[in-house]
Amino acid sequence: MxxxxxxxxxxxxxxxxxxxxxxxxxxxxxxxxxxxxxxxxxxNPSAAPDNETLRFARAVLDRPYKFTIILLVANLFVFLLMWQSSGLTSQALWEFPEPVLLAYGAKLNSLINEQQQWWRFVTPMFVHVNLPHVLINMYSLWVVGPYVEKLYGSAKFIVFWVLTGIAGVVASYLTVRPALAVGPGRFLFKSSDVLSAGASGALFGLVGVLFVFGIKFRRELPEGFKRAFGTGMLPIIMINLFIGYLGRGFIDNAAHLGGLASGAILALAVDYRRPGEKAVVATAWRVLQVAAIALVAVSFLKTVQHFRNPLPPSLVQVETPVVDERATKYVSFAKAMNDGQDAFYLALKDHKVDSIDPAVKQLETAPSLDPRADGIKDSLKALLTRAKAAAASVANARVKQAEQSLLADDFSDWSKQYNEWLKTTGRSYGIIEVMEPPSPQ
Known part of the structure; x- marks a missing residue:
């Protein structure tokens, strides 16, 4: 022995x-x-695991976590500025107006693509759509952030936060694919270019770091820490993915998964700061930390440069009235098209046809804009009629599945035609599309 x-x-x-x-x-x-x-x-072999855990905890968890607090303060500060720009109303706390979200740097693909506003890949991780959104994310940062900062040090922590946050926004940017936002694809892909903001991509990145950390260093970690990290993070990941599935179409799951994957990759490539090592951070990591902070600072400087004057209360509280007749007709047309697409999704995925007849009637009464738009509108009516018939079909499962697959393909082709019209002729009406509610990360 x-x-x-x-x-x-x-x-x-x-x-x-x-x-x-x-x-x-x-x-x-x-x-x-x-x-x-x-x-x-x-x-004392029998007491070794507990003693080992305690010594590891003392060596690691006594380290400072000042940058976690700095990030908390920065996010809350931006939130307060946004509330002030929204008129300091109680209503604004539950949903900031879209102009305010855009002014403070929320992600919108069209602005990135057409106006080269690259900083919108960085700023969304500090922007939140309402009070519950920022409180949930900041509580999560308070729980997870100190562990990552203590294990890896402040320099690596800041680099992780910025890189995984950007990765989440990039994933959100790449998944605006109307043709793929059908059926199960709605979990990941978006049917239109909607506003997206929030720190969840970076938070999922930190969870990914802890998950891989626990697995990668499982032979070095004391028993108590093995249970906390690694596979101990799986319930958190699975619960959040389940919540994302329930909120598909509203929650930006692509941003969450992008952050999670990038955090896991970083943890695979980067070692943590082991107990007993000198508290001297490599020069390279100091440089990267400064570069990450500088990138955030420059991004918000660009936001300030493009920030129009604070919104007047009238603009915050009510929508801007449309006085142009062409724009008025377009708004009515676009609403009918959006409602028709929603009805199609429900019929194809959930076999719910209650909203099809009202959607068809709304399309029939929608104003005529131009021959091409009318043809696209009629095609959507035909797709809705087919979707209703397919849902009510008594054919065998194989035939029904084939019909649904054909419907999905035809709807994908229709979406391409509609989006092409929006980007060309649709511009002449002064509006590209009717925005959906902002998507929280």
Whole structure:
């Protein structure tokens, strides 16, 4: 038994139970404090796991987490500025007006593509759509952020936050694909270019870091930390993905998954700051930290440069009245088209046809804009009629599945025609499209 205990460090690294430093495989003495690994192991084997956990906790969790607090303050500060721009009304706390979200840097693909507003890949991680949104995200940051900052150090933590936040916005940007936002695709893809904002992409990135950290270093971690990280993060991930599934079409799941994946990749590539190591951050990481902070600062400077004067209360509280007759007709036309698409989704995915007849009637009464728009409108009416018939069909499952697949393909082709019209002739009406509610990350 004693011989087996003496050689217990031969196969893998372990922690010095005197100071918490890493002891290499096969070493019998800690290089930091000089304590004998064999003696520390044989004194009280039964208490070793608890002592090991306590020493690791003292060595790691006593580290400062000042940048977590700085991020909390920064997000809340931006939120208060947005509330002020919204007129400081109680109604605005539950839903900021879209002009305010845009002014403070929310993501909108059309502005990135057409006006090269690249900073909207960075600023959305500090912008939130309402009070519950910012409170939930900041509570999550308060829970998860300190662990990542203490394990990896402040420099790596800031780099992780910015990179995973950007990755989440990029994923949101790439998944505006109306043709794919049908059926199960609605979980990931968006049917239109909607506003998107929130810190959830970066938060999922931190969760991804902890998940991979626990698995990657499972042989080094004390038993108590193995249970907390790694597979211990799976319930959090699965619960949030389930919530995202329930809120598909409203919650930006692409941003969440983009942040989660990028955080996992970073944790695979980057080591954490082990107990006993000198608290000197490599120069390269200091440079990256400064670069990340500078990128955020420049992005908000660009936002300020493009920030129009604070919105007057009239614009915050009510929509701008449309006085142009062409624009008025377009708004009515676009609403009918949006309602028709929603009815089609419900019929194709959930076999709910109650909204089809009202949608068809609304399309029939929608104003005529031009021959091409009228043809697209009639095509949508035909698709709705087919979707209703398919839902009521008594054919066998294989035939129904084939019809639904054909419907989905035809709707995809129709979406391309409609989006092409929006980008060309639709511009002449002064509005590209009727925006859906902003999508929180």
């Amino acid at each position: 004693l011989k087996k205990t003496d050689n217990g460090n031969a196969g893998r690294p372990t922690l010095c139970r005197n100071c918490g430093a890493i002891v290499g495989a096969g070493q019998q003495q800690c290089a930091v404090c000089g304590a004998s690994v064999t003696q520390a192991t044989t004194r």
